[in-house]
Amino acid sequence: MKQISWLGLALVLGSNVQAQHRCNTSEYMENLINQHPEITANMEAIEAHTREVMAGASTERSGVALYTIPVVFHVVYNGASENVPDYVLQGQLDVLNEDFSATNADISSVVSSFTSLWDDTDIQFCLASVDPSGNPTTGITRTATTRTSFSFTSDNIKRSADGGKDPWPASQYLNIWVGDISSGILGYAQFPGGPAATDGVVIDYLYTGRDSWASGPGFPFDLGRTATHEVGHWLNLRHIWGDGGCGVDDGVSDTPVSDNPNYGCALTHVSCGTLDNVQNYMDYGDDDCLVMFSAGQGARMRATLVPGGSRASVAAAAATKCSAGPAPTCNIPTGLTSTIVSAPTTASTSWTAVSGAVGYDLQGRQAGGAWRDVSVSGTSRTFNIFKANRTYEWRVQADCGASGVSGYSAIQSFVMPASRLGATGTEMSLFPNPANSELTIDLMASNAGQVDLVVVDLLGRALMTQTITMDGSASRVQLDVSNLNNGTYFVQMISNGERVVSNFTIAR
Numbered sequence: 001m002k003q004i005s006w007l008g009l010a011l012v013l014g015s016n017v018q019a020q021h022r023c024n025t026s027e028y029m030e031n032l033i034n035q036h037p038e039i040t041a042n043m044e045a046i047e048a049h050t051r052e053v054m055a056g057a058s059t060e061r062s063g064v065a066l067y068t069i070p071v072v073f074h075v076v077y078n079g080a081s082e083n084v085p086d087y088v089l090q091g092q093l094d095v096l097n098e099d100f101s102a103t104n105a106d107i108s109s110v111v112s113s114f115t116s117l118w119d120d121t122d123i124q125f126c127l128a129s130v131d132p133s134g135n136p137t138t139g140i141t142r143t144a145t146t147r148t149s150f151s152f153t154s155d156n157i158k159r160s161a162d163g164g165k166d167p168w169p170a171s172q173y174l175n176i177w178v179g180d181i182s183s184g185i186l187g188y189a190q191f192p193g194g195p196a197a198t199d200g201v202v203i204d205y206l207y208t209g210r211d212s213w214a215s216g217p218g219f220p221f222d223l224g225r226t227a228t229h230e231v232g233h234w235l236n237l238r239h240i241w242g243d244g245g246c247g248v249d250d251g252v253s254d255t256p257v258s259d260n261p262n263y264g265c266a267l268t269h270v271s272c273g274t275l276d277n278v279q280n281y282m283d284y285g286d287d288d289c290l291v292m293f294s295a296g297q298g299a300r301m302r303a304t305l306v307p308g309g310s311r312a313s314v315a316a317a318a319a320t321k322c323s324a325g326p327a328p329t330c331n332i333p334t335g336l337t338s339t340i341v342s343a344p345t346t347a348s349t350s351w352t353a354v355s356g357a358v359g360y361d362l363q364g365r366q367a368g369g370a371w372r373d374v375s376v377s378g379t380s381r382t383f384n385i386f387k388a389n390r391t392y393e394w395r396v397q398a399d400c401g402a403s404g405v406s407g408y409s410a411i412q413s414f415v416m417p418a419s420r421l422g423a424t425g426t427e428m429s430l431f432p433n434p435a436n437s438e439l440t441i442d443l444m445a446s447n448a449g450q451v452d453l454v455v456v457d458l459l460g461r462a463l464m465t466q467t468i469t470m471d472g473s474a475s476r477v478q479l480d481v482s483n484l485n486n487g488t489y490f491v492q493m494i495s496n497g498e499r500v501v502s503n504f505t506i507a508r
């Protein structure tokens with residue numbers, strides 16, 4: 001990762017400038033910083049916090065519950081053709097939820113070089129059901145205007161006094177304005193750290209949603225990916241080429257460095273020595289080309305939503321601004337139990353079912369080794385991979401499907417004995433020894449079950465046999481040995497083919 005400064009940012013749009021401008025966020029931010037130089041310090045502080053969070057966590061999904069962001073669409077229209085219908089806006093929200101959870105149908109088109117890179121971001125969106133005054137709302141405002149278009153330089157769509165619409169509190173809602181933006185710009189976003197009065201995302205009405213309607217769709221930007229891209233910026237994602245060529249990174253370590261935006265769907269395009277991830281939502285391809293966020297991008301976005309993050313208050317507002325409240329949590333599994341099934345190879349792991357879980361991710365290791373992962377559909381799993389006298393550790397997390405994954409449970413550990421009856425024979429003690437007429441045998445077996453006691457002589461001949469049932473605690477058996485001659489004998493304790501042996505003598 002390299003340091004990036006928005007000041008002095010070299011804007012590289014490439015030679016392939018089109019009539020439509022995929023995204024004007026870089027130009028918008030440069031303009032904003034020129035007007036409000038103090039934003040730079042905010043953005044630097046946010047970047048420092050982001051690095052701190054990302055350094056402390058892997059780029060794997062965080063294991064926390066989903067973050068949910070309340071959304072309000074502000075439709076600002078001049079004439080019915082710009083008055084985007086509710087169902088198109090609902091469709092746009094659906095696209096955001098699919099794309100941010102990697103449940104979009106076209107995720108399967110990711111080229112093989114990047115199939116290990118895409119991930120669910122654990123971020124979802126709701127249409128706000130409560131407005132800033134506490135009243136019920138559809139999460140959609142509609143404002144008729146006499147303006148025929150809005151410009152990103154004046155940002156006038158965000159001001160009621162200028163024919164636009166004032167935002168709802170940016171600390172509680174993601175404001176998405178939908179209107180006619182001049183100069184063929186599809187959309188632009190404000191990064192975290194800017195003024196609350198202009199915070200949010202702007203989408204041209206032609207490129208909103210994925211549903212055909214009177215004035216849409218705006219092929220080839222007709223699948224709602226403009227909003228996915230711009231909301232990525234709103235959550236602090238940069239363009240995948242870092243807006244500065246091969247020498248500038250996007251602040252995400254798992255995305256390949258790239259020199260310039262890609263247009264269309266140039267799947268084989270190589271720049272800076274590596275294959276470009278042109279299917280990334282933060283590139284400039286057509287809507288049917290953009291299908292994935294990387295795991296690292298998810299981690300970078302979540303860094304804005306954790307406590308202390310620049311968008312944390314918006315995610316927290318879901319509890320009161322979304323009718324369903326925040327997404328249900330996926331609880332950490334409890335009741336972990338390890339059972340030695342057959343020493344020294346086989347043990348089973350089990351835990352209590354978690355409400356809403358569709359499966360579990362089990363991790364196990366020999367103590368001190370690397371974790372290995374197994375997906376389990378039920379609440380137990382038996383393994384026959386163990387070795388005697390070694391310590392094993394395991395833990396489990398629940399996968400609640402659309403509700404995300406839980407954190408990992410506490411680590412459960414066990415030592416695999418050489419024998420189910422114990423490795424040393426100390427579970428069996430004989431007394432008195434030497435014996436005379438009666439021998440007392442105290443047994444301790446950790447597992448319940450049937451145990452055969454066999455008295456053998458030095459030649460291995462079985463002289464006496466007794467079967468007892470152990471209940472998992474200590475048992476005492478008394479044998480009449482008055483018929484045995486003076487000499488040395490053995491007591492074998494046998495269970496499931498395993499045996500423990502102790503000797504005693506008869507001396508009269």
Ligand SMILES: [Zn+2]
Pocket residue numbers: 022023024025026229230233239
């Ligand atoms: Zn952009």
